[in-house]
Amino acid sequence: MTRTIGVELGARRYDISVGSGVLGGAATPLAGRARAAVVSQQNIADLYAEPLLAALHAAGTAAALFLMGDGEEAKSLPTVESLCRQFAAWGLLRGDAVVALGGGVVGDTAGFTAAAYHRGVACLQAPTTLLAQVDAAIGGKTGVNLPEGKNLVGAFHQPLAVLCDVDTLSTLADREYRAGLGEVAKYAFMGDAELSATLADETAAAALLARDPAVLTDVVARSAAIKAAVVSADEHERTGLRATLNYGHTLAHALETLGHYGLLHGEAVSVGLVFATELAAALDRLPAEAPDATRAMLARFGLPTAAPDGVAAADLVTLMRRDKKAAGGLTFVLPAAGGGPLERVDDPPAAALERAFEKVGVAV
Numbered sequence: 137m138t139r140t141i142g143v144e145l146g147a148r149r150y151d152i153s154v155g156s157g158v159l160g161g162a163a164t165p166l167a168g169r170a171r172a173a174v175v176s177q178q179n180i181a182d183l184y185a186e187p188l189l190a191a192l193h194a195a196g197t198a199a200a201l202f203l204m205g206d207g208e209e210a211k212s213l214p215t216v217e218s219l220c221r222q223f224a225a226w227g228l229l230r231g232d233a234v235v236a237l238g239g240g241v242v243g244d245t246a247g248f249t250a251a252a253y254h255r256g257v258a259c260l261q262a263p264t265t266l267l268a269q270v271d272a273a274i275g276g277k278t279g280v281n282l283p284e285g286k287n288l289v290g291a292f293h294q295p296l297a298v299l300c301d302v303d304t305l306s307t308l309a310d311r312e313y314r315a316g317l318g319e320v321a322k323y324a325f326m327g328d329a330e331l332s333a334t335l336a337d338e339t340a341a342a343a344l345l346a347r348d349p350a351v352l353t354d355v356v357a358r359s360a361a362i363k364a365a366v367v368s369a370d371e372h373e374r375t376g377l378r379a380t381l382n383y384g385h386t387l388a389h390a391l392e393t394l395g396h397y398g399l400l401h402g403e404a405v406s407v408g409l410v411f412a413t414e415l416a417a418a419l420d421r422l423p424a425e426a427p428d429a430t431r432a433m434l435a436r437f438g439l440p441t442a443a444p445d446g447v448a449a450a451d452l453v454t455l456m457r458r459d460k461k462a463a464g465g466l467t468f469v470l471p472a473a474g475g476g477p478l479e480r481v482d483d484p485p486a487a488a489l490e491r492a493f494e495k496v497g498v499a500v
């Protein structure tokens with residue numbers, strides 16, 4: 137069964153479709169467009185491009201495949217230039233569309249290229265990783281890296297539609313899949329009781345680990361709905377609501393920036409969620425038993441619940457102060473007292489911070 141979630145943006149709206157085989161319906165949101173430039177990576181294209189191109193051709197949209205490289209290095213301005221030049225040579229025009237078929241790297245790069253090419257052509261997001269289906273492909277943030285830092289050049293460019301085909305997740309590497317569950321766990325803490333129940337239930341969690349399409353459809357749809365609601369209410373990150381999506385991310389970003397520990401984003405988020413729960417418990421915002429429940433749930437998905445050996449609190453604090461949302465202080469997103477909705481918390485007391493660091497194995 138397909139689930140549809142609307143992202144409402146004032147006068148505009150778009151749909152996120154979640155389910156088995158939804159990629160087969162890609163022609164519908166592209167109806168009336170003469171051309172579609174499908175951007176992907178070789179390994180993903182080998183698996184999923186052919187039926188997609190065939191469906192578009194059958195519906196009267198001329199479609200061609202444009203490949204980009206793998207990894208953060210390929211999410212770059214040289215890739216954007218190369219894609220734009222290939223689009224121009226192929227004859228892609230303002231009224232045509234780009235289709236991003238891949239994970240967050242493809243989605244961010246193709247989305248930004250679509251935002252810039254001809255001052256903006258439509259972009260259909262077809263995310264193929266769990267992380268991209270529940271997060272990166274939704275909300276219109278697009279961009280590429282510079283040698284000086286990640287995501288430093290970008291634009292808001294809302295997609296035409298988002299097609300989350302859960303069948304594509306069957307070929308995702310195990311570690312990538314589990315890392316995506318770290319981001320899903322974040323949504324559970326953001327207040328979806330049924331999502332929390334699914335993750336806490338051994339049978340449902342086992343089905344999720346086995347990538348059961350029905351359970352995945354429910355979990356991806358619930359996660360996407362939370363992101364969609366936040367994006368609908370705060371499209372351009374102006375009210376602070378969108379910052380609540382950063383639950384667990386303050387520490388996660390610092391761990392990722394330390395980089396040489398090689399954590400995937402969702403793995404760093406997992407450690408960050410334990411840290412945030414510990415910090416919230418130390419500040420009496422959550423009950424004392426909450427951190428252990430969080431640890432148990434994340435461990436069930438094979439996700440790390442402590443920082444790698446050798447990480448020092450002083451290095452993390454320096455990096456967390458540099459976070460673009462922190463303006464020199466230390467900013468966290470934590471539940472309100474009594475486990476209420478998430479809110480921004482600036483500069484928590486040092487004793488609570490130290491305790492939370494110790495609980496995730498970071499020497500203070």
Ligand SMILES: NC(=O)c1ccc[n+]([C@@H]2O[C@H](COP(=O)([O-])OP(=O)(O)OC[C@H]3O[C@@H](n4cnc5c(N)ncnc54)[C@H](O)[C@@H]3O)[C@@H](O)[C@H]2O)c1
Binds near residue numbers: 179240275304307
């Ligand atoms: N725009 C946003 O709001 C937003 C939010 C979160 C993350 N991001 C960005 O997303 C990126 C990370 O995305 P990601 O985790 O999807 O990584 P990714 O795009 O690098 O994909 C991970 C790997 O999986 C492969 N792959 C993708 N789909 C596959 C499939 N179905 N089967 C087999 N292999 C497949 C890819 O080729 C790649 O090697 C980062 O650059 C991050 O900055 C953006």
